[in-house]
Amino acid sequence: xxxxxxxxxxxxxxxxxxxxxxxxxxxxxxxxxxxxxxxxxxxxxxxxxxxxxxxxxxxxxxxxxxxxxxxxxxxxxxxxxxxxxxxxxxxxxxxxxxxxxxxxxxxxxxxxxxxxxxxxxxxxxxxxxxxxxxxxxxxxxxxxxxxxxxxxxxxxxx
Numbered sequence: 001x002x003x004x005x006x007x008x009x010x011x012x013x014x015x016x017x018x019x020x021x022x023x024x025x026x027x028x029x030x031x032x033x034x035x036x037x038x039x040x041x042x043x044x045x046x047x048x049x050x051x052x053x054x055x056x057x058x059x060x061x062x063x064x065x066x067x068x069x070x071x072x073x074x075x076x077x078x079x080x081x082x083x084x085x086x087x088x089x090x091x092x093x094x095x096x097x098x099x100x101x102x103x104x105x106x107x108x109x110x111x112x113x114x115x116x117x118x119x120x121x122x123x124x125x126x127x128x129x130x131x132x133x134x135x136x137x138x139x140x141x142x143x144x145x146x147x148x149x150x151x152x153x154x155x156x157x158x
Contacts (some may be wrong), residue, residue, distance in 0.1 A: 095101045106112050113119040 111119055
């Protein structure tokens, strides 16, 4: 037994036992830690924080970019419309330089006639009557209502 006690208190034996005990404790703590450990590690949390920060930091510039692209497209559309309008006005100006076109427009719009011609203006009597009936008495000025009253009384005498 003395050999066994002596072997029990030898340094090598104590170190071996101490190492085994420490290894057992470490193994137990690792298994407990692994059981308790969540899937979100510190690195993953930091990565998520960095990604969220980038998203927040880029949200406003992206919104500005999209709105500016829409504004550029709108301005291009307006530029094309203005270019088309300029072309129309150039064509109209070129037409007005022609004496025949100018004479035609003057005769049509201002009812001018050449010397020796007789000018006629055709008035549709139904159009005047339709224009009168389209407007209600409240929508027209007061003097138009009086004149209509005079016309109605004159028509009833006939």
